[in-house]
Amino acid sequence: MDKKKINCLSSAISIHNLSKTYASGFVALNNIDLEIYHGEIFALLGPNGAGKTTLINIICGIVTPSEGTIMVDGHNTLTAFRAARSRIGLVPQELSTAAFESVLNTVNFSRGLFGKASNPTYIEKILRELSLWDKRHEKIVALSGGMKRRLLIAKALSHEPQILFLDEPSAGVDVKLRRDMWLMVRRLRENGVTIILTTHYIEEAEEMADRIGIINNGEIIMVENKAILMNKLGKKQLALTLQNPLSTLPSELEKFNLSFSDGGKVLIYTYDAQQEQTGIPELLQQLGEHGIDFKDLNTSESSLEDIFVSLVKEK
Amino acid sequence: MNFYAIRAIYIFEMSRTWRTLMQSIASPILSTSLYFVVFGAAIGSRMGEIDGISYGAFIIPGLIMLSLLSESISNAAFGIYFPKFSGTLYEVLSAPISSLEIVMGYVGAAASKSIILGLLILMTAQLFVDYEIMHPLWMITFLILTSITFSLFGFIIGLWADDFQKLQIIPLMVVMPLTFLGGAFYSIDMLPEPWQTLTLFNPVVYLISGFRWSFYGIADVNVAISLGMIFGFMLLCLATIQWIFKTGYRLKT
Structure with a gap:
């Protein structure tokens, strides 16, 4: 979904x-504003203790807010709590379940x-989708961790919510289940459900999200369309594998802010992918002039994880 | 009013009762039956009548009250404490449901269980002791009011408790002694002064007295006062619960 399209849409949640x-x-x-x-x-996205779960719980x-207002589809969460809450499904982070109850109950x-x-037809449908139908008469205590996670999703979806919160959905979940869950989330979105997820797995945000909010120390540092965020902040690196390892560089090359890795065998140049002039032709030309030969080169783009780490560090 | 939610909580709580039938129904019936056998049939036969009623029959209302109070409290307390302890309360707190509806679901289920238990004990007593009920409608009224009131009280304990010990301490350390000293086994006329006056500060005296009146038409204190005490305590519990939900005390941070 591109930014323009999102902006045309109305707010599901307005904080x-x-x-x-x-x-x-x-x-x-602290003073959160978010649409x-x-x-x-x-x-x-945010490190541990950043305030992700507190925000969801409010x-x-x-959790009761100290200040501020939240509207869910135009309904105030405090004064019109029935209308607001009936639209929301929550999959909590902790695997809290009534251990001795059956899945179906x-x-x-x-x-x-x-x-x-x-x-019953709808409940059967979601239990089948989450591969829990065969377990419907089992006591929850007998389920594996992954099944419990799916059960919490089934419970959150049981009342057909229009907004779904997934608080760390991938915690303790194996790769296959995670992929299945992503597919399910996409299907839900296709059916018009708004999805808010918190995650430690940046890969998950990168894979799934339309927009990303970064929260740290109780403040929203940045909210941006994922593609734009990655474009805006994405750094590219050029790695040159040298013919002969080096420990120092000629002073003329200082302006490129080069660094070594692998014991001087690899020379790394970091540049801004957004700039017209990347500086690469000039660098290569100067290396040639100084007789520094390389046998291989490759470029890599920084991941959301790199962006995230640098943003959180800055603050 | 979210009737589906009240119903969901009620069914969920009652199914817990059926699942733990031995502990929740069979065990209180057994322990009360032991009282009937020991105090009613064995010792009771050697004791004189009290106000013209055989001792075995005299203690029935008090013994039912004893079970009713302790079971209502522990049931309602556990019902709300356990979701708090296991973390599943998040769902109730995030649901479109008012505090009154939450109370109706949890307290309604705990009180229903106590009423069923009270009636079962009453039927069991018939096996050991002969008795009759002079005012059956009033007997049912007292049974229902007491069950609801003490389930409300138990609900407060469950909300207040933050460990298992606190859950047990009020039923065992407060309610049990008050019931034993509240005239379950004797008429308060039999107490010497100043105990006879002091015992009037024990709220359970009014419950047992009123309940016994519905059986045999005799009472230690006026029945209207007994009813007034029950309603008063019920209102106090409702106000406390209202305050807890309003402030979020031990429920929401």
Whole structure:
């Protein structure tokens, strides 16, 4: 989804001036403003303790905000909490389940809790999609970690929410299940569900998200369309494998800010992919002039992870 | 009103009762039956009548009250404490449901279980002791009101408790002694002063007295006062729960 298209859409969640200070005095969130648009996949990235879960919990009604307002589809989460909450499904980070209850009962319980009449056909559909149908009569305590994670997703989807929060959905989940989950999330989005996920796996955000918000120390540092973010901040590197290892460089080459790796065998040049002039032809020409020969070269683009680490460090 | 949610919580809680039938129903019936056998049939036959009622029959209302109070409290307390402990309460807190609806679901289920238990104990007593009920409708009224009130009280304990010990401490250390000293086994007329006056500060005296009146038409204190005490305590519990949900005390940070 491109930025233009997202901007044309209306807000599914609109957060203004949101702050949370815990009784201990710890400021978990500080003056957050954030718009999440209908039908997008929004990834909230941040280190441990950045405030991701607090933000989600406030939107879902589990934690009380100290200041600010949140509107879900135009409904205030405090004054019109029924309308706001009935639109939201939450998959929490912790695998909290009623251990001795059966899979089917606990999913039906969730649907009822959110004010929906029972619908066995729909519940069967989601349990089948999540490969839990065969386990429907099993007690939850007998399920594996991956199954419990899928069960929490089934519970969150049981009342047909229009907005789905996935708090660290991939924690403790194997690669295959993670891929399956990504497919499911995409399918949900195709059906018009807005998805907000928090993750440690930057690969996940890179793979899935339309837009990315970066949160650190309770503040949103940046919200940007993923492609633009990567373009804007993406650094490219050119690595030259030298014929003969070097330890120093001629002073004329200092302006390129070159660095060595692999014991002087590889020369690395970092440049901004956005610039008209990358400086590469000039560098290669000067290397030739100084008789520095190379036998191989390759370029690489920085990943979202690199961008993320550099942003969080800066702050 | 989110009726589906109330129903969901109620069914969920009741299914826990059926799942743990031995612990939740069979064990209180067994322990109360032991009282009937020991105090009613064995020792009771050697004791004189109290207010014209055989001792075995006299203690029935008090013993039912004893089970009713402790079971209502521990059931309702566990019902809300366990989701808090296991972390599943997030779902209830994030659902489009008001605090009143949460209370109706959890307390309704705990009270239902106590009422069923009370009636089962009453039927079991018939096996050991002869008794009759003079005011059956009032008996049911007292049974229901007490179950609801003490389930509300248990709900507060469950919200307040942050470990398993606190969950048990009030039923064992407060409610049990108050019931034993509240006239379950004797008429308060039998106490010497100042105990006879002091015992009037024990709220359980009013419950047992009113309940016993519905059986045999005799009471230690006026029945209207008994009813008033139950309603008063019920309102106090409701107000406390209202405050807990409003402030988020031990529920929300």
